Amino acid sequence: MRSLVVLAALVAGTATAVAADFQPPTTLPEGPFGEMIAKGEAIFTETKANAGPYVGNELSCRNCHLDRGRLANSAPMWAAFGLYPQYRAKNKSVNTFTHRIQDCFRFSMNGKKPEADSEVMVALQSYIFWLATGAPVGAKLPGQGYKLLPKPAEAPSPERGATVFAANCALCHGADGQGTKRAGGGYQFPPLWGPNSYNWGAGMHRVNTAAGFIKANMPFGRGGTLSDQEAWDVAAYVNSRPRPQDPRFTGDVADTRAKFHNDDDYYGVTLDGKVIGAEK
Ligand code: HEC
Ligand code: HEC
Missing domain, CATH: 1.10.760.10 (Cytochrome c-like domain)
Structure with missing residues (x-):
């Protein structure tokens, strides 16, 4: 019994260490999956050029999700993937990952939702699914989302x-x-x-x-x-x-x-x- 508790603690400790150091992969897999990931990365990097019909401004995903969605504390994609479906107060419903991406198109990109089975959506999800290779599912990883600042001494001006x-x-x-x-x-x-x-x-x-x-x-x-x-x-x-x-x-x-x-x-x-x- 006792050794089981120790084992559980060890496993938990290992999981935390892995998560804190989480590194998304860098080498693309060969074949059709790799090609789809590359398409998704291109959309993420130059969104208007590669997903024009869904974009209503001049931004790209990577302008806010820095280092092409890899940077910790800049809402990195590898930390987002395993957190969906998730309830969001913004639309008072349980959102799939597809829905979450559609929301960044509608609001951050001032555009239109790519349909769930569109190539743009499949490519983006392939890219993000790949970035999350080996990341635990259902756990909030260190580095997820943006870091909030404490309220300032004086009201923002x-x-x-x-x-x-x-x-x-x-x-x-x-x-x-x-x-x-x-x-x-x-x-x-x-x-x-x-x-x-x-x-x-x-x-x-x-x-x-x-x-x-x-x-x-x-x-x-x-x-x-x-x-x-x-x-x-x-x-x-x-x-x-x-x-x-x-x-x-x-x-x-x-x-x-x-x-x-x-x-x-x-x-x-x-x-x-x-x-x-x-x-x-
Ligand atoms: C103008 C800045 C901006 C742009 C451009 C942008 N996003 Fe976001 N994105 C955000 C913000 C802000 C959040 C909310 C993070 C939070 O929960 O505080 C977010 C959240 C997300 C999440 C959920 C992250 C999580 O941890 O739950 C995903 C997935 C996402 N964006 C994908 C995209 C994709 C794909 C694009 C391009 C099509 C894009 N975003 C473009 C600002 C942006
Ligand atoms: C050296 C050039 C440079 C300076 C100076 C700079 N930025 Fe940026 N900023 C960038 C780049 C480049 C990006 C997009 C990053 C990327 O795509 O990898 C960006 C992205 C942003 C974004 C998110 C995308 C968007 O368009 O809304 C905001 C917000 C932002 N900067 C605000 C600021 C503020 C506020 C300051 C001053 C405190 C500032 N920046 C100073 C280069 C700069």
């Missing part, structure tokens, strides 16, 4: 955030946040607001989610250099700028806010005499 933005972000994302295009097409630095960015229903529009993402990863290559207060302030600035309408829009911003939003975001809030989210 878009006004202070504008100063942080000009000093630390404008160089890449543009003074007007509209991103910077590559010479050969597509974006080198993705748009943070405006018609080509994520819409008012996307997870990144929440100030807490953006603050955590920005603190860990931005300025790109120099994550962790902003103070927590600066990260919250610049997240408040970015997420109080205009962006595409929430696809759940009921015809009225206040009503849409009451139904689908909470206090972590600026949708429907009046700032400088304007109702945010009502602009065209």
Whole structure:
């Protein structure tokens, strides 16, 4: 009996060690599965170029799921795969993994849901299924999701955030946040607001989610250099700028806010005499 307990503890200890060090594979399998994975990786990396009909902006999955969905604490795909089906408060139902990906198309990509049996969906799922090779199923792994920051000392201020933005972000994302295009097409630095960015229903529009993402990863290559207060302030600035309408829009911003939003975001809030989210 006693040795069984010890054995169980050992096994549990091993499982934790494996999970903390989880490394997605790097060598593609041969054959049709490998080809499908490569298609999925291309969609994940250059989404508009490879899944155009479903994309309504100029973002790619990897702009928010960094290192092509591999980076811990940047909602890595290997940690997501085994957590579905899962109940989500956002749509008050049990979501399959297909449904979860469709939601990032609808909101983060401001686009349309790829059908469950479309090649885009099969390719993306093949890529993600492969990244999760050997990851435990049904367990929340270290590194899953985005790291949230503690609430700042002072309430986040878009006004202070504008100063942080000009000093630390404008160089890449543009003074007007509209991103910077590559010479050969597509974006080198993705748009943070405006018609080509994520819409008012996307997870990144929440100030807490953006603050955590920005603190860990931005300025790109120099994550962790902003103070927590600066990260919250610049997240408040970015997420109080205009962006595409929430696809759940009921015809009225206040009503849409009451139904689908909470206090972590600026949708429907009046700032400088304007109702945010009502602009065209
Ligand atoms: C604008 C940023 C952004 C873009 C672009 C984006 N996502 Fe996401 N994604 C998020 C956020 C934010 C979450 C929510 C993470 C959380 O639970 O806090 C998320 C969550 C997910 C999850 C669930 C993660 C988990 O741990 O449960 C999957 C799967 C996913 N995204 C896939 C995709 C795919 C595939 C694409 C491209 C078609 C994409 N995302 C594009 C921001 C983005
Ligand atoms: C050195 C260039 C650079 C700087 C400076 C920089 N970023 Fe980024 N940012 C990037 C790149 C590149 C990506 C996409 C990463 C990828 O695709 O691998 C990105 C992605 C993002 C995203 C998610 C995608 C999107 O378009 O919404 C946000 C939000 C963001 N940056 C905010 C900021 C903020 C806020 C600052 C200033 C504190 C900042 N960035 C500074 C290069 C930069």
